[in-house]
Amino acid sequence: MIARRAFLSLFGTACLATTAGRHPAFAEAAYPARPVRWIVPYAAGGATDVLSRLICQRLTERLGHPFVVENKPGAGSNIGTEAVITSPADGYTLLLTSTANAINASFDPTIHYDFGKSIAPVAGIARIPLVLVVNNALPVRNVAEFIAYAKANPGKLSTGSSGVGTSLHLSGELFKAMAGIDLVHVPYRGSAPGLTDLMSGQIQAMFDNVTSSLELIRAGKIRALGVTTKERSATLPDVPPISDVLTGYETSSFYGVGAPSGTPTEIIDLLNREINAALTDPAIKQQIGQLGALPIIGNADAFGNMLTAETARWRKVVALAGPRTQ
Known part of the structure; x- marks a missing residue:
């Protein structure tokens, strides 16, 4: 009887070890616990x-x-x-x-x-496409006007982002380089606080994900000038691509x-x-x-x-x- 019990115990242990080692589903069953x-x-x-x-x-x-x-x-x-x-x-x-x-x-x-x-x-x-949005008080209605206004007021416009090194930041830096303009970059700890300052006029422009700025654009609280993809966004069909003005510009x-x-x-x-x-x-x-x-x-x-x-x-x-x- 003792020998039989020992055998069954060893057999059961071996089966468990083999199952755990050979069948990923066994490990998956315990996750998440x-x-x-x-x-x-x-x-x-x-x-x-x-x-x-x-x-x-x-x-x-x-x-x-x-x-x-x-x-x-x-x-x-x-x-x-x-x-x-x-x-x-x-x-x-x-x-x-x-x-x-x-x-x-x-x-x-x-x-x-x-x-x-x-x-x-x-x-x-x-x-997700990005979109260039501006404060409603800024006297520009499209990307070409924005570039012209920035050139006439070098260093006087601030553009926000969700942080240094983000796609929002680098999309703005690429835009500056290709347009030949001087904008002051203001990094935030996320998109939401940047949009808040954009609406209040603390900054004048921002490259933002369509996702987080969409409702503010639709509500007329900020103005969209252009999307960063080569094609128009299905959710913002009336907003043209920035590449219509800056040939070759594209980010997402x-x-x-x-x-x-x-x-x-x-x-x-x-x-x-x-x-x-x-x-x-x-x-x-x-x-x-x-x-x-x-x-x-x-x-x-x-x-x-x-x-x-x-x-x-x-x-x-x-x-x-x-x-x-x-």
Whole structure:
């Protein structure tokens, strides 16, 4: 009897070890077992916040434990990014990745981490056009008039962004370089506070994601002059591309999800499947479209390749825009 019990005990232990080692689904079954932190490296209220809460609600419903959005703004997304990089690689701390991560690789030489090696790509979420918006009191109605006014008033106009090194900032720097104008850059800890100062006249212009500025434009609280993509935005069909005036000008923001390097593949694959499923859900797809965004669907490797390509593209923008601007 003792021998039989010992055999059964050893047999059971061996089966568990074999199952855990050979079947990723076994590991997935235990994840998540507690709340997951979803770090947004920007202030609440911007496009990053809107998209994150939309996806986190879906993940919470599907996976049975809360996916909690936590805003950690500052330093052009680096504070939030470092908080994830230094977290355990167990799938319980995720990063809302963005264009800023692709930019910082060449924009800020003081960064002491290698984003490509420190963050494992999980999934894409969306790509969003940017829009040049101005305070209603500014006497300009289009991009050409704005450039002319800036040339007539060098150094007297301020343009805001969601932080140094973000796509909003670099889109403005590229615009300045191509238009040959002098604008004073004012960085904020996110898009929302910048828009507040834009409406009050503390700054005169801003490059912002269509997502976070759309309702203010529609309400007539700020004026849209041009979108940063080559095509018009479906949500702002009356706003022409900036490239109609500045030939070759084009930028956009992208967003996705990353995890600390070393996060188990089965967890990454699970999250990738669930995020892709969310992006193809008709209701969520409609909501994303209403925000002026286009979903990015694909496996983790495809998103990783996109990050590599975006890093190379923004390196060229940084070179054209010139030295770092605080």
